[in-house]
Amino acid sequence: MPSWANWSGKLTAYPEAVIHLRSEADAAAIAQEAASNGRRIRTAGAAHSHAPLVQHDGIIVDAxxxxxxxxxxxxxxxxxxxxGTRIYALGRPLHDAGLALVNQGDIDQQAIAGATATGTHGTGTQLKNLSSAVVGAVIATASGELVECSPELNPELWQAARLHLGALGIVTRLKLQLTDAYRLREQSWQAGLVPTLANFHEEAERHRHHEFxxxxxxxxxxxxxxxxxxxEAAYPLAEEGHRCAWSYEVLPNYRPHKHTEMEYSIPAAKGPDCMAAIGDLLRSEFxxxxxxxxxxxxxxDDVWLSxxxxxxTVTISVHEDIREDDEPYFRACEEIFLAHDGRPHWGKVNYLNGHELAACHPRWHDWWQVRNDVDPNGTFLNNYLASLV
Ligand SMILES: Cc1cc2nc3c(=O)[nH]c(=O)nc-3n(C[C@H](O)[C@H](O)[C@H](O)COP(=O)(O)OP(=O)(O)OC[C@H]3O[C@@H](n4cnc5c(N)ncnc54)[C@H](O)[C@@H]3O)c2cc1C
Structure with missing residues (x-):
């Protein structure tokens, strides 16, 4: 029986089929066949999402x-x-062409279409998420066509495709805005929460990347x-916090410990207060x-669902061991995040319904309009996404 599980193992599925893509033509044919037979498809990246985006009992396409x-x-x-390219597989070939991603997240295990699907980001007050780097896409849609979109070609579809949630079709290619290859030096530091928050934003403005x-x-x-x-880059690479090398060698980290995670994006000015409230919650109740x-x-940025x-924005992430019941802690955090105008990360845990998500995202209805136009019968929705409409 075919099966699928996400990275943490908390989400599992027993789909009717798992299909491994080998070509773009295959993607188009699979999309058309499923759409004409009323079957549903979810496309899987590297399964690093904690939200039930891929999980369903229809067809899972592995890209x-x-x-x-x-x-x-x-x-x-x-x-x-x-x-389907893993982010770690982009570093060297782009470097050989003198180029690099403008920023990267905490790890580089995700597929690029999976990372852009959910607005995956790193840190840096001047640096946007990976979805903002998408300047073109090719999507195998429910009509069986390979549709290209960009700011000039099908611009509305491109707007939706920058952060696509896997709900427009099977994304086969992405065109990324890059920058010249660059070297980075990292420095680690330690401090208590109160002094850290007191000068965080000043420090964050002084550095390309700053986080704790x-x-x-x-x-x-x-x-x-x-x-x-x-x-010069120093090899072998030093341990995290002390590396000096090319961006794709310094930015990603090794995160082997299995956990679940909730993350909210908070308006930057409210970040310290929100973080302090999460700190109080942990000290008092958890x-x-x-x-x-x-x-x-x-x-x-200007990405519709970003x-x-x-x-x-500041992003605040809370984590819990996969063996623990994370829900009471995450729900208590979510209350605080929402009280600070938070918007949930698409790839992590949240408990919001469609109405609440619509209130977070000014372009919510535009995104759904484009999605429904390109996939009127919901071939690319699972029950979770369908419940948000
Ligand atoms: C250890 C760990 C560290 C993380 N670090 C960060 C971080 O630093 N910053 C951050 O923002 N997030 C982070 N995340 C979250 C992660 O980046 C996102 O959940 C991301 O979406 C996962 O990408 P993936 O390739 O695993 O995609 P999946 O989880 O497999 O899928 C995510 C979405 O992409 C869609 N999708 C994937 N490929 C395609 C395709 N070809 N066509 C259509 N749809 C597709 C899926 O349908 C789904 O909707 C982390 C997660 C983990 C587990």
């Missing part, structure tokens, strides 16, 4: 066979890449500041939680 850099355009600093994990039981923030450098709280920054849509 990891569509992998690699297709072409690079040096003058515009853009590249077409196959949708706060450990509640020790009341210690373990932070990192990362900046551009002309220093003293058993050993997992840290992560605090990062994210620049405003959690940083038209506002500078």
């Amino acid at each position: 990891s066979g569509l992998s690699g850099v297709i072409s690079v355009d040096q003058p515009s600093r853009t590249a077409w890449v196959w949708a 994990f706060w450990y509640p039981q020790a009341d210690e923030a373990n932070g990192k500041s990362i900046d551009l450098t002309d220093d 003293t058993h939680v050993r997992w840290p709280v992560e605090y990062r920054t994210l620049a405003a 959690t940083a849509f038209e506002r500078d």
